[in-house]
Amino acid sequence: MSQAEGVNVKRRRVLIASTAAIGAAGVAAVATPFVRSWYPSAKAEAAGAAVVQDVSSVEEGQMIVVKYRGKPIFVVKRTEEMLATLESVTPLLLDPDSDASLQPEYTKNQGRSIEPGLLVVEGVCTHLGCAPNYRPDVGAADLGGNDWYGGFFCPCHGSKYDIAGRVYSGVPAPLNLPVPDYSISGTILTVGEA
Ligand code: FES
Secondary structure, eight states: OOHHHHHHHHHHHHHHHHHHHHHHHOTTOOOOOBOOOBOOOHHHHHTTOOEEEEOTTOOTTOEEEEEETTEEEEEEEOOHHHHHHHHHTGGGBSOTTOTTOOOOGGGOSTTOSSSTTEEEEEOSOTTTOOOOEEEOOTTOGGGTGGGOOSEEEOTTTOOEEETTSOBBTTSSOOSOOOOOOEEEETTEEEETOO
């Protein structure tokens, strides 16, 4: 085998291994596109300039991720079924009313949002800062079966959040996922501006 062939075989093995690992980890792997937003210049972004995103193409139940101040912002178009879980999951949550949560006053409601159908939260675990996975699959056996109403799961140390980013009791994370300042005008979401 030539040296080039050897490298190719090795590379193929690595790719296959990566694919298998992703398949195993992504039990409910949900395609989560990092979307291209209307980003400000690097200088303006450093100063905290707002990021604008048209959410008209986001499908029901889908999550996209936009970047704001270097952080991932999870944007989920919630379905009626998802909204219906917000009440049922309450007894399992540490801070269901978001009393200790970092979030704007105008999102102090059960769904922690301006519009019930659109969730906007920071995708940064409040334990040690890992990025939680989007796991909308209600009843997932690996996340507690009947006690899992769909939401976000942090693979680092097992913290769980509901579909409003509210943290479950008995997990390492101490707080709900923060909600950034944002506004919505029609289908235009502006993160970083109330
Ligand atoms: S960083 Fe998320 S559970 Fe520890």
